[in-house]
Every structure is written in C-alpha cells, then in structure tokens.
Amino acid sequence: MNTAQYLLSTGEDHRPVFVDGDRTYSYAELRGAVAKAGTQLEELELPLGAAVALAAPNSFFWIAAYLAIIAAGLVCVPMPSVLAPDEFRARLRFAGCRAVLFGGSEARRIGPLADVAVLDNTILDDTSRGDDRGGGPEIREVDDDEDAAYLFTSGTTAAPRVVRITHRNIRANTESILGYAGIAGDDRMLVVLPFSYVFGASLLHTHLRAGACLVNQPSFVYLESVVERLAAQCCTAIAGVPSNFHALMRNSSFGTRELPDLRTVQQAGGRMSPAIVDEIRAAHPGARLLVMYGQTEATARLSYLPPEDLDAHAGSIGRGIPGVTLRVVDEQGADVAPGGVGEIWATGENISPGYLFDEQRTAEKMPGGTLRTGDLATIDADGYIYVVDRAEDFIKSWGIRIASQDVESAVMVLPEVISVAAVGVPHSVAGEAVAVAVVMRPDSDLDAARLIAHCRTRLPKHMVPEFVAFVEQLPLNSSGKVVKREVRDRLRDLAEDRSVPA
Template sequence: MVQQSANVGDLLLRAGRDEDLAIIDRDGPHTYATLRRATSALARSIATWDLPPGSRVGLFSRNSLFWAASYLAILRSGHVAVPFATTLTTRDVLAKAEFVDCDTFFIDPALRATAAGVADAVTRVAGPSLLEEPLPSALAPFAAVDADDDAVLMFTSGTTSAPRAVRVSHRNIRANTDSILQYLELTPEDRIVVVLPFSYCYGASLLHTHLRAGASLSICDTFAFPETVIDTIRRDACTGLAGVPSTYQHLLRASSFRTTPLPSLRLLQQAGGRLPQPQVDAVAASQPQARLFVMYGATEATSRLSYLPPELREERRGSVGRGIPGVTLSVVDDDGREVAAGSVGEVFARGESITKGYWRDPEGTGTRFVDSGLRTGDLAYADPDGFIHIVDRKADFIKSWGIRVSSQEIEDAVVAMPGVHAAAAVGRPDEAAGESIVLFYVAADDIEVTPEQVLAHCRSTLARHLVPHEVHPIPGLPLNPNGKIVKADLKALAADS
C-alpha cells in the first residue's frame, strides 16, 4: 500500500525549525527555511524535465547547501538520487552513469573540467545558479512513493572492477537513521563538523541523522590541512566529529587535536574501517570530555550496523559492539550456520537497514543477500555476550605457509610503535609460502623509523607466523575517495617490490 509519509525526503525536512541553522558551508550559514526553499526550487526544476517516476538523477557536487537541497529535491520528487564522488574523472562518472541509466544531473560547476565534461555528455543539467534566483516561499509537495522503492543508488568502494551500486530504499534510510538517533541521542542543539563526502554512505548518514534531529552540519572541505577541522570546531562550536580511520590518523599526526581543548565537542564517531586500538585510545585521550563511539557498517546495510557504547570501550577493547537497534548480528560459517562464541566466521546481519541488493547484478545480490539478511564479507568472532570483534576482510586475509593470517593483527602491532603513523599488510603470491607477508608503513613527520626497526619490533611482539617477510616505508597509504585504504594498490606495489 502506497503511503505519502513513506517518502524519506519529507521525513528529513520535518524536524528543523525555519529559523534554526541547518548547514554552514563555504558560502556561510543557511537556515532550515533556506534549505526548504532551495529544495523546492530544485524540485520545481525537476518537474520541468517530465521524468518518469523512479528516474535516476545524478548528483556531482562538493558538500554544500546545493548538494543537500539537490538530494532532498530528487527524493521528494519520487526519483532516485545517484551521488558521485568528486574525485572521479569525467570518464569514470560517465561510465557509472551509463551503468545506472542516468542522463540527468545536478552539477556543481566549481568542479571545473570534470563538471564541464559531464555536463556536455548528458541530456539534462541543473546547477546552483537556480539558487541565485528568488526562491519559492512554500515547500513544494512531495511525491507518493512506496517505502520499498529505491531512494538512492550508492556506489560501493569495494574491490570489483565493474561498477557496483547498492539499491537503498526509503525504508532503509528511515530505519537506519532512526536507529542511529536512538543510540547517539542527537538533539537540535547538536552540530557536527563534516569532513566525509555526502556521496559516501557514512557521510550521507550524517546528513540524514542531523536533519532528522533538527540539528545542523558545518562543512569542512579542506581536510588536506587537518588543522582547519580544529578551527571549524572552535569557530562553529561543533558538538560532533565523525571520521574513518585515516581521518583520525591525520588529526593525530598533523593537527593540534591532541593538545587543543575543544569543550563544545561531546560526540566522536569512528567507522569506515578498523582504527588500530592504540589510536582509538589516543583519540579518546585527546578529547576526554567527548564520548567516542566505535562503530561498524556497510553500504549494503545503508550505513551503520553496530556500535560500542563509550562506557564499554575499555571492558570490550577491540570490539565494534553489538547490532544497532533493529539490527541483529551473528557470526556464521560458509553454510550459514552460527558458529560458537570465539570461533571465526563471517558477520551476518538482519534488519530493516539491509538494502535490496545491487543494481542489475543478480549474481552478486544472490551471493551476498541471503536468508533475508546480508553476508558482509567481514570475518569476525563474537564473545559470549555477543560483542563482535572484526578479524579482517575476507579479501584481505593472508594465507602463508598454510596458516590464515590477519592483516589487522600485524597492523595493530606496528602502529603501536612510537613514530609509526599508519600501517597496512598485504599478501603477495609466493611459490613456497603460498603468500608472503609484505608490510607498508608511514612514519611520523619528525621521527625516523627504519624497516629494520619495524621488523625487530614485529619479531619481539608477534607470533612467528605473523612476522612480515618484507617491510617498506611509504610516504602515505593509498586511499579511496572515502578515506579507506586501497589494498589492491598495495598488492600491486608489493608485486613490483
């Protein structure tokens, strides 16, 4: 049965009072009234295109009022938003757009050559110049949708060479958003500094949750200079910060995050990959007044799957917690049977946050989305109380001399060394061992750490089968647009070493 309230584009604009701040971007502060009027202006533009319901509409823009209003306008119009990372080339954007039959775009011309190339190649384009015209005084009506209709096609950052887009429904976004709000307890007084792109499911969840709570977002898009994050928190009295491991590693390495008091900051969120435990401790110690939530998620689950309550961080060291409200997590074997506590298997998730599968990929959908749930591709074990401990990605496990080796265990040991900023271990095909272990590490700017020192540290702290066969310093680890380590690039580098 179709219900008008199923449209998540309506849900996200309900809470904020007109006079309250919604978004602060490079152009300044914008109230909820402005956001609603901007959304209406862009929705009216969409109406002139006479698109069939459920059409895919691309969004290629930096984080901004324009991005948020475009996204909400697409959803409220009954179409499907397709966000694209701003780091993509013109060729990449167009290839992904063709894959999802998307030839209509909202484009930020400030992206210059790439934006121009995309605009020239597609049928319909609108930009932020629409927001320079007099804006409508009333919020345009929203389209009726079914809760299980596609709302967003979110491209994954996985390792497959072909594009892979996750079909996220209106129901998925509502369920994941309300669950996150339940445990974070966000209020209209909260304001998060945003360093993650909205085109990434984690970044989008920040937009969803803060709009749903009537709270605000302060966009900081100059993370190449991490101190600007500190400046933004202080300037805008931000109460929250969310990041992936590389976010916090950069803040610890290249900013005053450790030493600058930030009294407004009350919530820290960490997801998007495993931050080594020594650095989790360093983040928590840097801002002791803030509650640090260690979390775990997947694009295929809308965003968030689990969280560890801050008060359990010491008691459950290394855990990503248990399922968020409405999500159940278990650890299963290859046949889908739950394994005993302490045994390693694959994380399996069920709940309304689990998405519909992959766009035009029945084989991939059939492999991952089984038994009304999701096989996440992450290997883990659960303790007797059900707290999940991620061991590694299935794709990142190294098999050396017949032994399965967790790359994360090696990385944790190396990052604990004084002077080591980040580390990543990969396997390289080896005729004798099956795979040899190759470690790459990034040293702090002001400390010399030699490969010999790293190797000696590994020999003194790790079991023999975990000691890398080769160790290489590297200026920085390769990251994808969402800040995650690209181990495929490191494997290629290891093959050439």
C-alpha cells in the same frame, strides 16, 4: 513516507542546518532551496523512479539537490566529485541516469561529456522559483519500498557496485542511529566525509532528522585547518574513518588541543588501531567515542560499541543496533561457538533489496534479505562481535591465515607511524609473505629494521612483516578508506624486486 518529508519535518525554520565557510544556512532556506530545485526538476518531465545523478562537493547545493530529487519521486545517484570524466560517464550510463545535477566546477569539467539533461547550481539562484523564507517543496507520495537512492560501494577490495537504497531503508537506519547516538538539535557535526559516501550520507540523514547542524570542512589535506574549524565553530561532534583519526592524532594538534565543546567522536569504515582509540580517549576524556560498523548494503550502520564498553570489550564492533540482528556463522550457516571464526550475517529493515542490474550478485550477497557481509569475525559469550578481517584481506602464509588488521595494529603502536596497510605478497616457499606500506611523521627517523624489531616483540614469527615500504601516502578512495588492492599491487612489485626486504 517520502524520505525528503521525513528528513525536512523536524528542523525549526530559524535554526542553522549547514555552515559552509562563513555562511550559515537555516532550515527555512533549505526548504526554499529544495522547492526551487524541485521546480526545475519538474520541467524535465522525468517519469517517477527515474535515476538522477548528483555530482558536487559537500555544499548547501548538494543537500538541497539531494532532497529535491528524492522529493520529486526520483532516485538520487550521488557521484564522488573526484571521478575522472570517463569513469563518471561510465557510472552515469551504468545506473541509467536520465539527468545530472552538477555543483561547483563539475559542470565545466564533466558536464559537456554527459549525454543527458544537465542542471547546475544556478538553479538555486533564480528568485522567481521557491521561497528562501521557508516555502516547502512539493513532495510526491511514494511507497516505502521504492528506491530513494543508488549508492556505489567504496570499491576498496573489488570494482564498485550499485546498491539500491529504499525509503524504508533510510528511515529504519536513521531511527536506529538516533536511538543510540544521542544526536540533539543543538549538535554541530564537523563533516569531513563526502555525502556521496554512505557514512557521510548517514550523518546528513541523522542530523537533518534531529534538526541539528552540519559544519562543512571541505578539505582534509591541511589537518590543522580541521582542528581550527572544530574549535572556531564550537563543533560538538566529528566523524571519520580510521585514516582520518590516524592522521589527526599523529600529525596535528587534535591530540593536544583543548576542545571543550566536543562531546561525540564517531568512527566507522574499518577497524581503528587500539592505540589510536586509546589516544583519542586520553586526549578528549569528555567526549563519547562511538565505535561503529556498517556497509553500504546496510544503508550505513549495523552495530556500535557503547563508550562504557570500550575497556571491557576493547577491539569489538559491539552488537547490532536497534532493529538489526547480527550472527556470526560458519560455512554451513550455523552459529559459531564463542571464540570461533565465521562470517557476519545481518538482517533488518535497513538491508538493501539488492544490487542494481545484478540479480546473481544479489542472490549471493543478500539471499532472502540476509546480508552476508564478507567480514570474518568472532563473537564472545555476551554477543559482542570482533571483526578479524575482510575475507579478501587475509594473508595466507605458511598455511596459516593472518589477519592484516592484527599486523597493522601492532605497527600503529609506534608513535612515528601515521598510517599503515598490511597485505600479502607472493612468496616462493610460504605462499604469501607479509608486507607493509607505512606512512611516517615528517620528522621521523624510523627505518625498516627498527619497525621489524618492534613487530617481533608483539607478533608471532609468521606475522612479522618480511617487506617494508615507506610511502608518502596510502592510496585512498573518495571516502578516505585505504584501497588494499592498489597497495597489494605496489608491494607485489617491490617484493619481486626484493628491494626492501626486512
């Protein structure tokens, strides 16, 4: 089944699908817009399976264009709207895109650099094409294992790669998420994550399939506007990565504002500080907090921790979602004993068939359809998994492997801290020393000495940061995830200067 048909078959015509500013769009309008965009795509006479880039901020246009590309039997290549022109052009060529659909200011900013067919959001303005009252699009039949999208990885630890996502992958992962997340037709999800990011895309997929509504929050810069939007739009849910919730809890009224309509908080994209987990639960006891884990190569989701298990299995990413089998294995591929450390391997119909134009990396990362996540974890006797760290993010000091996330969790206990990133920097004797970059509340008087003293009460000596840098913000990618390699580069320079030793 074509993914566009799968996603458009549930929502009732009169129901809201997307709220942008003061404008509410219905499912009927969405079907009409997809038909309009599809007509324009047909005129390009692209072969089935051709790649078409989509560059736009979250918008009604983005949703309609995404579905139109897939409905036409083409492959959608979402591009972050924040890319520099040269990087955009490089990605366009790498993915072999034959056309690009632009929204917002992207057509003016980047369009002239694209050496392929270009369409912009005016394709939805032509009243002679399609029917705003719900005339559905023409949808091409495709094989379940044909590619529906090419998604770039987040690139937080290495250069981004292009992941092939099939129609089967999307349907399998969407059905699994709907099986545990309890998304209903009357849900209103506040969207702060870009649809070009796999977590944002999964929110789009699940809420369209449920016939629910997505409420756009175009900026996360002004945190109070996020809280106001939640309240004013009677949103029932919000989803984000740890940096989103760290900022909301420590630098806005999200932790004190009553939000009676809020019933679900979804978190993925990295391990969130236990202190922030506790603060969210205390601030919004009527909301279910879903702690989840996934990767782009898994079409989004691999595991979740049910809210009722948050106390008994604090810090866990839970167990595999329906249809996904997770194992924690040693270097020989054997299951580790409870408490042992190994790599998370995953199997299921949501696992990508591989990377575009990279058979070697596909064979290394997904041999035989098993996703080797690169995340090191432990597993308990009940099968609950606890991520220790990304293999690339371990700090090796005095011959001991230190999980950067353990250091970060200790620092986040301090209420003055909004966010933190811990990395290893070169040390002439220890090999690497622990260094942290810290974002504080604007009114905080926290200094390095007090932060280090705090860490000494919560961490073994070899894990206590030796270098501290207070920064205005951490480097984030377009998905809001911390780019550790940039933090590492910056703190390496500081450590060499010995300008901020603990």
